[in-house]
Amino acid sequence: MHIMEGFLPVEHAVGWTIASAPFVAYGLYAIKKRVRQYPEQRMLLGVAAAFTFVLSALKLPSVTGSCSHPTGTGLGALLFGPAAMAPIGLVVLLFQALLLAHGGLTTLGANTFSMAIVGPFAAVALFRLARSLKLSFAVSVFIAASMADLLTYVTTSVQLAWAFPDPQGGFGASFLKFAGIFSVTQIPLAISEGLLTVLIFNALKRFNPQELQDLNVITRAEVRA
Amino acid sequence: MKRHQNFLLLLAVVLLTALPLWLVQKPAADAVGQPVELFAGADNKAKDLIGEIDPNYRPWFKPLMEPASAEIASLLFALQAALGAGFIGYYLGVSVTRERMQREAQMCAEKKLSAD
Numbered sequence: 179m180h181i182m183e184g185f186l187p188v189e190h191a192v193g194w195t196i197a198s199a200p201f202v203a204y205g206l207y208a209i210k211k212r213v214r215q216y217p218e219q220r221m222l223l224g225v226a227a228a229f230t231f232v233l234s235a236l237k238l239p240s241v242t243g244s245c246s247h248p249t250g251t252g253l254g255a256l257l258f259g260p261a262a263m264a265p266i267g268l269v270v271l272l273f274q275a276l277l278l279a280h281g282g283l284t285t286l287g288a289n290t291f292s293m294a295i296v297g298p299f300a301a302v303a304l305f306r307l308a309r310s311l312k313l314s315f316a317v318s319v320f321i322a323a324s325m326a327d328l329l330t331y332v333t334t335s336v337q338l339a340w341a342f343p344d345p346q347g348g349f350g351a352s353f354l355k356f357a358g359i360f361s362v363t364q365i366p367l368a369i370s371e372g373l374l375t376v377l378i379f380n381a382l383k384r385f386n387p388q389e390l391q392d393l394n395v396i397t398r399a400e401v402r403a
Numbered sequence: 404m405k406r407h408q409n410f411l412l413l414l415a416v417v418l419l420t421a422l423p424l425w426l427v428q429k430p431a432a433d434a435v436g437q438p439v440e441l442f443a444g445a446d447n448k449a450k451d452l453i454g455e456i457d458p459n460y461r462p463w464f465k466p467l468m469e470p471a472s473a474e475i476a477s478l479l480f481a482l483q484a485a486l487g488a489g490f491i492g493y494y495l496g497v498s499v500t501r502e503r504m505q506r507e508a509q510m511c512a513e514k515k516l517s518a519d
Binding site for chain 1: 408409412413415416419420422423424426427441442443444445446448449450452453456457460462463464465466467468469470476479480481483484486487488489490491494495497498499501502
C-alpha cells in the first residue's frame with residue numbers, strides 16, 4: 179500500500195497530508211491523555227506499535243504472484259481506539275520512507291490515511307458491529323483485523339485511481355486496475371493478519387485479562403470464560 | 404482446546420504464506436522475451452501501472468536516501484521485524500511470569516487459610 183515517493187501529483191500529496199494531519203494530532207492528544215491517566219498501559223501501547231512494526235515489515239507472497247505486506251493496525255485500534263493508531267502508523271511509515279525508500283515523504287499523508295486512519299477506524303467499527311451481532315470475541319477480532327488490512331489497500335487503490343484516472347474509462351476503470359493489483363493480492367494476507375491478531379488476543383486474554391478489561395475490550399464474564 | 408486453537412491458527416498462517424509459492428505458475432516470458440519477475444512487490448506493479456495509464460507522468464520528488472542494495476534493504480526490514488518481535492516477546496514473557504507468580508501467591512494464601 180506504499181505509494182512511492184513522488185508518485186502522487188502535488189495537489190493530491192498536499193490534500194492527503196492535510197486530511198491526515200488532524201487525525202494524527204488528535205491521536206497524539208489521545209495517547210498522551212491515556213498514558214497520563216493509566217501509566218501502566220504504556221507497555222501494551224508499545225506492543226500495539228511493535229505489532230504494526232513487525233507485520234508491515236513482512237512482505238508475503240500471494241496467490242496473484244506478487245508480494246505485499248499486512249498492516250498490523252487492527253490490534254492497536256481495538257485496544258486503544260482508532261485515533262491512537264494514526265501517530266503510531268505515521269512513525270512506522272516515516273521509518274520506511276526515510277531509511278528504506280519504501281513509500282515516501284510526499285506520499286506520507288496518503289499512506290498514513292489508508293494504513294493508519296481508514297484501517298483502524300474500519301477495525302473498530304466492524305468489531306463493534308460484529309459484537310452487537312453476538313459474534314464471538316475471536317470471530318469479531320478476526321473480521322475487524324482482516325477487513326482493516328483489506329480496506330487499507332482498497333483505499334490506496336482509490337487514492338491512485340483518483341490521481342490517475344484511466345484516459346478512456348475514467349476513475350472506475352482505473353480503480354479496477356489498481357484494486358486488481360492491491361486488493362486481490364491482499365486477500366490471503368488479510369486473512370493471515372486476522373488470524374495473527376486473534377492469536378495475540380488469545381495470549382493477551384490468557385495472561386493480561388485485567389488490562390483487556392481496563393481497556394473495555396472484553397467484559398468481566400469473558401475473562402472468566 | 405485453546406492450545407490446539409493457537410496451533411491451528413499458526414498453521415493456517417504458514418499455509419497461506421507457503422501455498423502461493425507452490426500454486427503460482429511461473430509466467431511465460433513477455434513480448435520482448437524478458438522473463439517476468441515472479442513475486443515482485445505490489446507497490447512496484449502499481450508504479451508500472453501509473454506509467455501505463457499516464458506515460459507522461461514524472462515523479463517530482465526522489466527519496467532522500469535509498470538502501471545501498473537489496474541486501475541492505477532486507478537488513479533494515481529484518482531489523483524492523485526483529486525490534487517489533489523482540490518487544491512483543493519481552494512483554495509476553497513478563498506477562499506469563501507475572502500471571503504465574505500471582506497464581507502461586509494465591510495458592511499460598513489459600514493453603515495458609517485452610518491450615519489456620
